[in-house]
Amino acid sequence: MMNFSSIQKLDNLLLVSVPRDLVDDEVIQLRRDVLNAIRQYKSQIILLDFSRVDICDSFFGRFIYGTSQMTRLMGAKVIISGLQDAVIETMVELGMTLPDVDAVLDLDDALALSRSLRSAAVPPLAAGQDDDE
Amino acid sequence: MSQPPERYPLHLWIVEENHPLVAAWQARMLARRLHFSLADQTALATAVLEVARNIVRYAGRGEVIIRPYDDGVEVVARDAGPGIASVELALTDGYSTGHSLGLGLPGAKRLMSTFEIETAPGAGTLITMRKFPRAR
Numbered sequence: 051m052m053n054f055s056s057i058q059k060l061d062n063l064l065l066v067s068v069p070r071d072l073v074d075d076e077v078i079q080l081r082r083d084v085l086n087a088i089r090q091y092k093s094q095i096i097l098l099d100f101s102r103v104d105i106c107d108s109f110f111g112r113f114i115y116g117t118s119q120m121t122r123l124m125g126a127k128v129i130i131s132g133l134q135d136a137v138i139e140t141m142v143e144l145g146m147t148l149p150d151v152d153a154v155l156d157l158d159d160a161l162a163l164s165r166s167l168r169s170a171a172v173p174p175l176a177a178g179q180d181d182d183e
Numbered sequence: 184m185s186q187p188p189e190r191y192p193l194h195l196w197i198v199e200e201n202h203p204l205v206a207a208w209q210a211r212m213l214a215r216r217l218h219f220s221l222a223d224q225t226a227l228a229t230a231v232l233e234v235a236r237n238i239v240r241y242a243g244r245g246e247v248i249i250r251p252y253d254d255g256v257e258v259v260a261r262d263a264g265p266g267i268a269s270v271e272l273a274l275t276d277g278y279s280t281g282h283s284l285g286l287g288l289p290g291a292k293r294l295m296s297t298f299e300i301e302t303a304p305g306a307g308t309l310i311t312m313r314k315f316p317r318a319r
Contacts, residue, residue: 073200105207105225107232108287136225143226144290145276 057087063164064093064126065157070102077113084117088124094167096121097160101132111146118151129153131160192250197262198243203235206247213249213256219316227256227314230291234260234310237287241265242308255296255315263307270300 056067064087069076084096098114100106118128130153133141141147154160191213195206211228219227231247238245242264250257267273274289292298295312302308 071201071204073204075200105211105228105232107229107236108290109232109236136221139222140225140229140294143293144229145293146290 057083059087059091059093061161061164062092062094062168063160064088064091064096065099066096067099067101068103070104072110072113077109081113081117081120085120085124088121088126094126095160095164096126096128097154097157098128098130099132099157100130100137101134103137104134106133106137106141106146108144108146111141111144111148114148114151118148127152129160129163131156192248195247195249197235197238197245197247197260200239203232203239206235206249207232210249210256210258213251214314214316217251217254217256217316219256219314223314223316226294227258230294230312230314231258231260233287233291234258234312237308238262238264245308252313253315255313257311257313260310260312261307266304266306266308267300267302268304270302274300 056069058065058067064084066080066084069080072080087093088096096117098117103110114128114130121128128151130148130151133153154163193209193213195202195209197203197206207228210231211224214224214227231249235247238247238260242262245260245262245264248259248261274292276289288300291310291312294314296315298310298312300308300310
């Protein structure tokens, strides 16, 4: 069910298509794949695309939050996009407002944001040594 | 729907990691059949996912029972796991003994129309919760 080629480089974005259903092991694997890809492509923005996701419980919330923290420690930034209306409603009711994580409406907005970041020419933080776990 | 209707109440074992997702999906299917709005379907499915993931995480195994109740859906989640020492604490936002954001139980309670929990240390946990469609 899980498709690991769902991580694609697009401009200086890393586009991660979050699978519809996630269980524990897959979350850990997906996160590792994302971190590896950040290092490989020196991506500054990690776009977690949720358009395939129709349910987002606190476990998903932990995935988003954790990924955003790890990504920040690599000098990059997580942005989420494509949340469905019903999912957003439920997340807020659940109390999962993820104040530290930025969101955009769709891929267009994500690309625009990524280009504006690039033109601002903020040098990415130097990635550390290649110490693959 | 092309599939024959399931017979309710639907008893689902919650043992494997992906079983909570199955339970959430089944709850959504029943809600859809009862013409819940997409938002109400999603709220119900999310609450079921929360309590069912708790079963796997804390009790290892348990059961979720889904059935129609008046014009809504009733979900019973039970396990013979360690139980909860302080329900009050477990229903507090941000409290977690596991690895979540601590929003699971209080969140599920908020997403449902009714939510009752019976538990004691060593005596397992029984959650009975119902969702009725909101007026549109």
